Amino acid sequence: MNEAKKIDATPKPKAETNEAMSSMEFPRFESPFFMLPSALRAFAENQVTQRKKTLGALSTAAQEAYSTSLRRLNECGQKIMEAGRHDADGVYDCCRELMAAKSLPEVMEVWTTHAPRQLNAMSSRTGELWTLYWKVAADAAKPIAVGVSHTFARSV
DSSP: OOOOOOOOOOOOOHHHHHHHHHHTOOOOOOOTTOOOOHHHHHHHHHHHHHHHHHHHHHHHHHHHHHHHHHHHHHHHHHHHHHHHHHHHHHHHHHHHHHHHOOSHHHHHHHHHHHHHHHHHHHHHHHHHHHHHHHHHHHHHHHHHHHHHHHHHHHHO
């Protein structure tokens, strides 16, 4: 009688795979059915090493872009809060002056002086915010552009 051999089908831990990948060692196939020329093996190992360096550089660039964006967006949030406070103060001042007005001409004078002043202030703050938004976008894109250009310069 031929006894069936038991096959160990338990999954191997992934730590072994990660260790092999981190050391960048390729398995050596010594089968007569599968032989790679040494030049092809060296080329493949070189390509994998270059890709790992490229991914590392791009990862660093993405992290720099993220941290820069976070700082700049925090500045934007502070500017928006400051703009809201100025607008609320302006509305409060206008309401206070309107309540203190004793005649219709005084009401019209308060309104005609307050409205353009408030609109000019809002327009100016909106321009500052747009400038800051563009700076956020440019500063976030800069590390990625530098990382990509260095990567392409190395691969050429």
